[in-house]
Amino acid sequence: MRVVDVMTADVETARPDWSLKQAARSMIESGVSGLPVVDEDGTVVGIITEADFIEAEADRSTGKRRLFETVFGERKTLVPSTVGAAMTRQPISVDRNTSISEAARLMTRHNVKRLPVIDPDGRLEGIISRGDVLVAFARDDDVIADAVQRGVVHKILMLDSSDVSVHVNDGVVRLSGEVPNRSDARLLEELVCRIEGVVRCDSDLSWAFDDIAAGSAP
Numbered sequence: 001m002r003v004v005d006v007m008t009a010d011v012e013t014a015r016p017d018w019s020l021k022q023a024a025r026s027m028i029e030s031g032v033s034g035l036p037v038v039d040e041d042g043t044v045v046g047i048i049t050e051a052d053f054i055e056a057e058a059d060r061s062t063g064k065r066r067l068f069e070t071v072f073g074e075r076k077t078l079v080p081s082t083v084g085a086a087m088t089r090q091p092i093s094v095d096r097n098t099s100i101s102e103a104a105r106l107m108t109r110h111n112v113k114r115l116p117v118i119d120p121d122g123r124l125e126g127i128i129s130r131g132d133v134l135v136a137f138a139r140d141d142d143v144i145a146d147a148v149q150r151g152v153v154h155k156i157l158m159l160d161s162s163d164v165s166v167h168v169n170d171g172v173v174r175l176s177g178e179v180p181n182r183s184d185a186r187l188l189e190e191l192v193c194r195i196e197g198v199v200r201c202d203s204d205l206s207w208a209f210d211d212i213a214a215g216s217a218p
Contacts, residue, residue, distance in 0.1 A: 005136075012030040015085030034114050036116045036124055037087050044091065048083050048086060056179045092112060095116055100136040100196045117126065136197065141169060159179060171198055175192070176205065177190065178208060188203075
């Protein structure tokens with residue numbers, strides 16, 4: 001499953017010249033906790049989230065300022081008052097063909113709740129959130145079993161569906177049966193673990209020929 005399968009395409013956005021009040025109002029009305037920030041061409045230039053509002057308010061209360069301007073040769077501090085001043089620049093993003101698993105890894109690695117989805121020119125196509133990822137991992141057991149049997153066993157390994165039995169319970173896949181080679185069993189297990197919604201793969205597969213041992217023999 002790819003990002004395009006679960007992303008939100010109709011995305012509320014903000015502009016860099018918006019006031020923070022405009023962005024806050026838009027987030028509240030839309031029921032979201034973050035907005036991609038785009039320029040007039042639709043290119044993603046940043047993202048504004050609840051965390052940015054909190055940081056701006058913390059700066060205001062402690063006297064710290066992130067931006068400066070020079071007035072008559074004197075450097076003065078500025079309180080961020082626009083989206084462009086408070087937003088996170090160069091946000092982590094993905095393209096529509098990124099796997100759900102990779103999107104989840106990026107969110108975890110960078111500790112973010114959402115990722116803008118951009119086209120090759122950097123224009124916004126959608127957004128994927130943690131909630132969207134959860135939907136992918138909450139797939140029904142029957143859907144996962146079908147993905148294993150038809151998508152992997154039949155289409156990729158080109159085995160007869162009667163050769164391998166697939167049982168799924170709460171995302172845990174159990175494989176049994178016999179495959180031609182030991183390498184087939186290893187590949188099958190690896191591919192099953194990459195399917196969205198699979199929690200674990202337990203294998204009782206046997207094989208007719210141990211090609212791995214034969215290949216390592218002197």
